[in-house]
Amino acid sequence: MDKRIATLAEAVSGIPDGASVMIGGFGGSGAPIELIHALIDRFLETGSPKALTVINNNAGNGHVGIAALIEQGMVARMVCSFPRSADPRVFTERYQSGEIELELVPQGTLAERIRAGGAGIPAFYTPTSYGTDLAKGKPVEEFDGRPYVQERWLKADFALIKAEKGDPYGNLTYRMAARNFSPLMATAAARTVAQVSHLVAAGDIDPEAVVTPGIFVDGVVEVADPQQEEELNRAGAHHP
């Protein structure tokens, strides 16, 4: 079993036009900057992939990562809970011009829908959003005298995530709050690729410490000193 991928270019090579892509991270923590930028570089060279649906808690910040993906016109649709950031201009302009569609999902519902996608649960009920605009058109059912909204699972064609350690079996650990959505997204995508800061040998991750078991991961690519989105933005970085 060897899920190692040699290059970032290879790691993102299979994503076609129109694909749905879950991208890990909450703001800058956990954002797989190098994988996203490799996808942009591929687009700049080949014109593909475009018309992507991107699933992330946010909708980009500044001019790197998801914001840069949007800026290149690669994204047709965002699914997120909080499309605001310190510098949300790239998304805001595309959204207001109608170029990007937005599905706004409460954060806990977004997390649970992704988990459900990975766990084979096609639908579940939550109290979240009951009686609000975000529940419009969704079935409501009462349990034990309280109303709940039915939500559907959320799956994707690909997940691009960032992890701390990875081994050839695809087992992953994360770094602090960079964990966030990534373990869920790994389970809910048909193909999951992780950029890992430390590629280690099989057996070097304690089985007790594995956060994402390798069964959920299809490829790992080492990015030894990953860029941090927040630091890039504080430095005013652009990609490309």
Place this chain on the structure above:
Amino acid sequence: MDKRIATLAEAVSGIPDGASVMIGGFGGSGAPIELIHALIDRFLETGSPKALTVINNNAGNGHVGIAALIEQGMVARMVCSFPRSADPRVFTERYQSGEIELELVPQGTLAERIRAGGAGIPAFYTPTSYGTDLAKGKPVEEFDGRPYVQERWLKADFALIKAEKGDPYGNLTYRMAARNFSPLMATAAARTVAQVSHLVAAGDIDPEAVVTPGIFVDGVVEVADPQQEEELNRAGAHHP
């Protein structure tokens, strides 16, 4: 914050007659033998608690742990997936005589129902058990052309679990396959008490290594050299 409890007797003192109690463990791995035996000892002294509903994957083995709890007549109802074991006689007799009611739940559905109880999800849909006797009377709904069974959350008044390390905040780690249902049960019970093999100081469990965050745990009691159910049974042990 100090969730430490000094004695096993104190740890099980609040459980009343008729309570529902989730008990961690899969077979002998993860079975909180000392907590269960403390509950039996309390019953032998005071006649309480009795008429318990016990939720566990199994229904006891031999004459220790859950089997001993059943043998004392303390259990009115079992919720489990696999009420068989190397020596299931205690449960089998009480079940066949009608003294104990059994709710049989597929193992994955049992796990998911407990997780749902802890996560505030009152109901969910699963393909498991569709078209079988165990789905009788349950709502069925079709999603994307496939039929699913609606299952309800499962909560309990108490959870008694076994963990490897615990700190005064209630953070827990587990030992190998002894993890099984315990992290789920900790979330789904109104009051969760863990026996821990190593009680450590706050800060001594790496925040990355915490499996059950302390918010789900109400009490920790140290049992430094816990008994292992399988070993007790191989030695032909009885409690008391």
Place this chain on the structure above:
Amino acid sequence: MTEKLSNAQIAWRAAQDIKDGAYVNLGIGFPEMVAGYMPEDREAVFHTENGVLGFGRNPAPGDEDWDLINAGKKAITLRPGAAFFHHADSFAMVRGGHLDVAILGAYQVAQTGDLANWSTGPKGVPAVGGAMDLVHGAKRVAVITDHVTKHGEPKLVEACTLPLTGVGCVTKVYTSFAVIDIVDGHFVLREKLPGLSFDDLQSQTGATLHTDGDVADLTVPEL
């Protein structure tokens, strides 16, 4: 112009009602101030949606680790006994009723407990974050807010006119003028600034203020 409490003073007042040992989520922005005013003899454990329990103060500038942030994307530090977890576990804590209290900001609060705090209407980019989960998850949902808007309009109303965050979820409101419980569809005044008459307070409130026994003086330290 009526004397009113500063944001710091409102946060201080809300902090006094947090019990020792409580698990607490503070909304982004103004509510984050509450953590700074916990009584010294009490310990609360703070939860942030993005997967941290038991975080502490913000680090000094230059000491930030941007993989260690709160839901407002501010850098934080850890306290002993902290834990990391993923987003589904984080919202299991929220939705599953494990938080003792969530303290949120508000555009409007209705006497029914309805809260509007995520959208000011169809203009702009909508963003909801974790607010809709928190209002139906925490055991107690409190709001801290100015009593009136910048334009002097009541924020405590009979029925919210802005898009709802949740229905019947708020049970306590700490404002720049008063402390108000929501009981059975009514605002029940518990404390008010000593220099403010009941009638003056009522005139700045968009729904009837009820009383149930004495109304205490709302007194807070200079901050």
Place this chain on the structure above:
Amino acid sequence: MTEKLSNAQIAWRAAQDIKDGAYVNLGIGFPEMVAGYMPEDREAVFHTENGVLGFGRNPAPGDEDWDLINAGKKAITLRPGAAFFHHADSFAMVRGGHLDVAILGAYQVAQTGDLANWSTGPKGVPAVGGAMDLVHGAKRVAVITDHVTKHGEPKLVEACTLPLTGVGCVTKVYTSFAVIDIVDGHFVLREKLPGLSFDDLQSQTGATLHTDGDVADLTVPEL
């Protein structure tokens, strides 16, 4: 009495169809034997419901650690790259379609793919375990079984008479006589013991056997 494959030989045959890199769950008891017959040049990762991925052979007697067991409560060992996880995550792997194959035992398999393997009727204590989850979760569900019961009755039938484990879930059956695919509600014979005629096999099968091209000889090593 017809020559038939031993359990070890049925397990060997099933193992030959497991691809390199597959994630596999083996049912309690007889199916556990499959792991011992994996081709040496292929590596499968074995999953057990109780929260272990990547386990290896059973330890020598005396070397057991009873906190490290499989779903059949037998002691196991770990291979490099193993992971522990809780039961909800374990069944997320199962129900979420992450396992490549589950190999289970059977009381009866119907030509529709229906499986009965958990209950022989109302007598005794019912016990289901993880079978109902596995049959609707794994990408491929195969059965290994004697072709007939101890009493000579067919186990491959038109419709199950015993309580169902799952509906339309099995796609391949490895028996003591044959290898059979289930395609569009039919048993399609792929391999049979060379010494057994089609008519003899049909006479011991409770539903019509179809063919689709050649039927290969079912040949296995002495074990």
